[in-house]
Amino acid sequence: MVRDYGFWFVVCTVLVFGMAVRESSIEDILSRIRHASKRVTVAKRTVAQVLAEATGHLSADAITVAVQEREPDVSPSTIYRILEEFEELGIIVHAHLGQGAAVFHLAGTVHGHLTCEICKQTFEIPSTHFDDLSHDLLESYGFELDRHHVALSGTCAQCRAPGSTPHG
Amino acid sequence: MVRDYGFWFVVCTVLVFGMAVRESSIEDILSRIRHASKRVTVAKRTVAQVLAEATGHLSADAITVAVQEREPDVSPSTIYRILEEFEELGIIVHAHLGQGAAVFHLAGTVHGHLTCEICKQTFEIPSTHFDDLSHDLLESYGFELDRHHVALSGTCAQCRAPGSTPHG
DNA sequence: CTGGATGCAAATCCTTTGCACGAGG
DNA sequence: CCTCGTGCAAAGGATTTGCATCCAG
Numbered sequence: 400m401v402r403d404y405g406f407w408f409v410v411c412t413v414l415v416f417g418m419a420v421r422e423s424s425i426e427d428i429l430s431r432i433r434h435a436s437k438r439v440t441v442a443k444r445t446v447a448q449v450l451a452e453a454t455g456h457l458s459a460d461a462i463t464v465a466v467q468e469r470e471p472d473v474s475p476s477t478i479y480r481i482l483e484e485f486e487e488l489g490i491i492v493h494a495h496l497g498q499g500a501a502v503f504h505l506a507g508t509v510h511g512h513l514t515c516e517i518c519k520q521t522f523e524i525p526s527t528h529f530d531d532l533s534h535d536l537l538e539s540y541g542f543e544l545d546r547h548h549v550a551l552s553g554t555c556a557q558c559r560a561p562g563s564t565p566h567g
Numbered sequence: 568m569v570r571d572y573g574f575w576f577v578v579c580t581v582l583v584f585g586m587a588v589r590e591s592s593i594e595d596i597l598s599r600i601r602h603a604s605k606r607v608t609v610a611k612r613t614v615a616q617v618l619a620e621a622t623g624h625l626s627a628d629a630i631t632v633a634v635q636e637r638e639p640d641v642s643p644s645t646i647y648r649i650l651e652e653f654e655e656l657g658i659i660v661h662a663h664l665g666q667g668a669a670v671f672h673l674a675g676t677v678h679g680h681l682t683c684e685i686c687k688q689t690f691e692i693p694s695t696h697f698d699d700l701s702h703d704l705l706e707s708y709g710f711e712l713d714r715h716h717v718a719l720s721g722t723c724a725q726c727r728a729p730g731s732t733p734h735g
Numbered sequence: 736c737t738g739g740a741t742g743c744a745a746a747t748c749c750t751t752t753g754c755a756c757g758a759g760g
Numbered sequence: 761c762c763t764c765g766t767g768c769a770a771a772g773g774a775t776t777t778g779c780a781t782c783c784a785g
Contacts, residue, residue, distance in 0.1 A: 440783080442741075443740090
């Protein structure tokens with residue numbers, strides 16, 4: 400993967416594409432808020448930044464902590480209200496993993512979740528894995544699978560391996 | 568499905584097989600408890616009956632209500648403790664559906680769950696639907712899918728249909 | 736200015752836990 | 761009998777809500 404020109408391709412991709420996407424997605428979020436006749440506030444702006452900078456999925460609590468690092472006066476209830484609004488506007492989606500709190504991420508990142516029941520780690524996988532199942536469920540039951548919201552439980556490779564550390 | 572001898576086959580299946588299974592599964596549960604050096608109590612017996620008689624999956628609260636109809640003095644915390652014990656003994660499994668409380672059912676009934684995000688109804692489907700996905704996840708990530716615990720969100724046929732009642 | 740957005744605290748829902756008592760083997 | 765199981769009440773985490781205040785448009 401990372402060799403000769405491939406390395407620079409990756410670097411440029413991260414710098415140009417990654418940064419650009421993040422900047423634009425924040426502006427995109429804010430413009431969606433304005434477009435819905437909602438108000439753009441410091442709290443919403445900060446939540447948008449946290450979500451755009453997050454590599455994976457965040458719980459409401461993790462988002463609150465991250466937001467309060469920058470804006471200490473934003474309260475948890477405000478975070479919940481903002482997340483609710485963002486979800487209604489289609490900016491973010493949430494998923495319920497095996498146990499515990501719900502997790503949130505930008506709606507653009509369509510993927511499924513695998514949660515290990517033993518080590519509690521969560522893995523993101525491309526939603527293409529659910530294409531066949533999605534067709535199957537639609538044909539069999541007329542059920543339209545929400546591939547943004549898929550969260551499956553099971554045992555991860557590390558925890559299945561006999562010798563290795565079970566809590567990798 | 569239900570026509571001439573097929574009808575009576577269904578009837579007999581429900582009566583003989585169904586009743587017999589239910590009776591025996593209660594005894595089976597109780598013997599598993601004894602075998603694990605745990606005590607058989609009125610509360611456990613009643614929870615076992617409720618679980619065996621349930622057609623679908625029940626929340627802890629629903630189980631509590633059903634148990635208290637017969638044994639009013641059984642407390643919710645006892646129900647939770649019994650459900651925990653039953654799960655450790657492999658008698659039952661639980662699943663977390665889209666939102667809300669966890670649901671429980673006998674471990675013998677291996678199936679997946681489809682939960683409609685609109686009408687909140689839950690549908691049970693055979694776990695065979697997950698065979699291909701299961702193989703795929705195992706090959707791709709070494710992840711062993713827990714097919715007892717699968718709960719998928721989406722939109723059910725009724726709520727997808729334009730004209731019909733959205734909350735069927 | 737004016738109503739939507741926020742902070743705070745309290746309420747809610749689901750589940751777990753501490754403790755003293757009661758009942759099962 | 762001696763321990764495990766139970767009832768009660770209180771704690772716990774995650775999320776929602778009521779209300780007075782505040783700030784974006």
